[in-house]
Structures are given as C-alpha cells and as structure tokens.
Amino acid sequence: MIPALICAVISLAAAATDLDALYPELEHSRTIYVQENGPRLSVASVQSQVSSRRGGNVTLPCHIVRDGSLAPNRKMRIKWTKLTEDYLKEVDVFVAMDYHKRSYGRFHGRVHLLGSSPLDASLVVTEITLEDYGKYKCEVIDGLEDGTAVVSLELEGIVFPYFPRLGRYNLNFFEAERACREQDAVVASADQLYDAWRGKLDWCNAGWVSDGTVQYPITNPREPCGGKNTVPGVRTYGLRDKDKNHYDVFCFTSHYKGRFYYLVHPSKLTYDEAVSACVSDGSQIAKVGQMYAAWKLLGYDRCDAGWLADGSVRYPITTPRRRCSPTEAAVRFNGFPDKKHKLYGVYCYKGQH
Numbered sequence: 001m002i003p004a005l006i007c008a009v010i011s012l013a014a015a016a017t018d019l020d021a022l023y024p025e026l027e028h029s030r031t032i033y034v035q036e037n038g039p040r041l042s043v044a045s046v047q048s049q050v051s052s053r054r055g056g057n058v059t060l061p062c063h064i065v066r067d068g069s070l071a072p073n074r075k076m077r078i079k080w081t082k083l084t085e086d087y088l089k090e091v092d093v094f095v096a097m098d099y100h101k102r103s104y105g106r107f108h109g110r111v112h113l114l115g116s117s118p119l120d121a122s123l124v125v126t127e128i129t130l131e132d133y134g135k136y137k138c139e140v141i142d143g144l145e146d147g148t149a150v151v152s153l154e155l156e157g158i159v160f161p162y163f164p165r166l167g168r169y170n171l172n173f174f175e176a177e178r179a180c181r182e183q184d185a186v187v188a189s190a191d192q193l194y195d196a197w198r199g200k201l202d203w204c205n206a207g208w209v210s211d212g213t214v215q216y217p218i219t220n221p222r223e224p225c226g227g228k229n230t231v232p233g234v235r236t237y238g239l240r241d242k243d244k245n246h247y248d249v250f251c252f253t254s255h256y257k258g259r260f261y262y263l264v265h266p267s268k269l270t271y272d273e274a275v276s277a278c279v280s281d282g283s284q285i286a287k288v289g290q291m292y293a294a295w296k297l298l299g300y301d302r303c304d305a306g307w308l309a310d311g312s313v314r315y316p317i318t319t320p321r322r323r324c325s326p327t328e329a330a331v332r333f334n335g336f337p338d339k340k341h342k343l344y345g346v347y348c349y350k351g352q353h
Contacts, residue, residue, distance in 0.1 A: 040067035043147035157254035173242035271339035
C-alpha cells in the first residue's frame with residue numbers, strides 16, 4: 001500500500017513539473033470564477049408612485065422585461081399584493097395565469113390587468129376607496145425566473161385630528177379606527193400626517209396613526225407642545241399598546257360623490273331636529289370627514305355653525321374674515337353642546353347612487 005502512495009505522489013509532482021514547464025507564467029493557487037448569465041426576466045415600473053382620489057380609477061404600472069431566448073410560457077404567473085405598513089404581511093389583490101384570473105377580498109370585481117401587450121402586467125383599480133391607499137407589489141414568475149416591482153398609490157385628501165364627545169385621549173387604537181370610519185374617513189398613515197405637517201397642520205394633542213404609533217405635528221413650537229425652543233416637526237411617542245393606551249386620532253378622508261351643504265331652515269334646531277330636517281330634505285346629517293373634504297378640496301365656506309352626525313357643531317371657513325375665523329382658514333369647532341339646545345343649524349350630505 002505504501003509503495004502505491006509513493007508512486008501517486010511522484011506522479012502528481014511530475015504532472016505539476018510538466019505544467020510549470022508548459023505554462024511558466026501560470027500563477028499557483030489562482031482561483032477561477034465562472035460567471036453565469038444574468039437574470040433572463042425582470043420586472044419594472046415606469047412610475048414608483050401614482051396618485052388618484054376616492055371614487056376614481058388608476059393604473060399601477062408594471063412591465064415585464066423578458067429575454068428572447070426564453071421559450072413562450074403560457075403558465076407565466078402575474079400576482080399583485082398590497083403590502084402592510086410594516087411590510088410583515090401581504091394582502092392578495094389579483095392573480096393571473098394564462099386565461100385564469102382571480103381578484104380577492106374587497107378588491108373583487110374592481111381590479112383587472114391593463115393587458116396592452118403580452119408583457120404588460122399593469123393593474124387597473126376602479127372605484128378607489130380610502131383603504132386602497134398604500135404600496136402594491138407586482139410579482140411575475142416564469143418557470144425558474146421571477147421578478148418584482150413596488151408601486152405606491154397616493155390619494156388626494158386631507159388629514160384632520162379627531163376626538164369624540166367623551167373628550168380627549170379616550171380612544172384605544174381599535175376605537176380610533178371605528179371613530180374615523182364613522183366620520184367617513186380612515187386612520188391616517190404616518191406619511192399622510194407628515195405631508196399634512198408640511199402643509200402647515202399644527203396640533204398639540206397626540207393621536208394614533210395607522211402603523212400603531214402615536215404622533216402629533218407641530219409647526220409653531222411652544223411650551224405645552226414639547227417646548228418653545230424645539231424645532232418644528234412631527235413629534236412621535238413611538239409604538240403604543242393598541243388595547244391599553246388611549247389618545248386622539250388623526251383621520252384621513254378624500255373626495256366624495258355627493259353633495260355637502262348647509263340646510264337653510266327657518267329656525268335653529270336641536271340635534272334630533274337637525275337629523276330629521278336632513279332626512280326630510282332627502283339627505284342625511286353630514287359627517288365630520290365630509291365637512292373637512294368639502295372645505296379643503298372644494299373650497300366650501302360658510303359662517304354658520306351647524307350640527308354634524310357625531311353631535312359636534314362646526315363650520316368651514318376658507319376666507320378668514322371678522323367674526324368668521326379672522327386669523328386663518330379652518331374648520332371651526334364649537335364643541336359638543338347639549339343636544340337639546342336650539343342654537344344651531346345643520347349640515348347635510350346627499351350621496352349619489
């Protein structure tokens with residue numbers, strides 16, 4: 001056995017000597033890397049962000065770049081999902097493979113592929129809702145090849161702070177979600193609140209935003225709001241316990257399909273009379289989110305305090321004037337009066353069917 005090993009070692013040494021003689025420039029211990037061809041399929045979006053409004057339609061762009069050497073594949077799979085704010089979950093939106101297509105959940109019947117070409121995976125979303133705001137992922141799988149792209153859907157709208165009749169700091173996160181829905185809105189995202197701050201929103205009371213954090217926007221630093229020597233910005237308390245902690249909430253609403261108006265009435269009304277007056281006029285008492293949308297997006301201006309659905313009294317001013325918000329354009333808040341007081345008019349909303 002030992003002689004055999006000696007012979008093997010001598011043979012290897014001889015082979016190495018032969019190589020040295022044949023290729024004197026060859027370096028020893030050289031590592032040779034073999035590079036494979038790059039991916040033969042990729043996915044791209046011509047826009048990383050698109051914007052629309054509630055009730056509108058939008059196309060989320062997604063285009064397939066496919067190597068011509070790949071054989072045609074009728075089973076190429078296109079899948080759209082919606083990403084949660086923390087990126088930990090994906091909500092199924094739409095899947096297509098050959099002639100098989102399926103939409104999911106609240107997107108059912110509202111989404112389809114644009115299909116301008118075999119390599120167009122763009123998604124059309126119709127009758128956009130407030131909940132459609134966010135980031136969407138386009139994923140294409142073709143055999144062993146795959147690619148993804150992410151597109152953000154922004155909504156035109158307005159963020160407004162809200163607290164109920166119970167008073168400030170009375171809402172846990174889930175109660176905050178319900179409060180916004182009841183006012184024709186959803187809980188604002190952190191990005192939406194930041195954009196509102198850039199638009200000069202200044203509010204000293206902390207409120208929930210949709211990622212479960214608690215924040216508030218300050219454009220005019222002052223002692224009760226973090227200190228007068230601090231810089232302007234969106235202050236944050238970070239993540240809070242969604243069940244145990246209680247704050248206000250920042251809501252977001254967008255355009256609506258309907259008519260918001262002040263009901264001209266011969267006398268002032270109690271809350272119950274206000275509700276009945278709107279019903280008699282073929283409408284319903286308006287919600288806080290509808291007043292904010294009419295004020296911000298349509299320029300609605302009225303110097304008459306009126307009841308709203310949550311029992312609050314407010315009025316929208318776009319042109320500041322004496323006795324009508326003289327210093328700023330704003331939705332003025334008169335609190336939550338006794339509902340039996342005959343002191344106010346009413347704002348109504350008539351939806352389109």
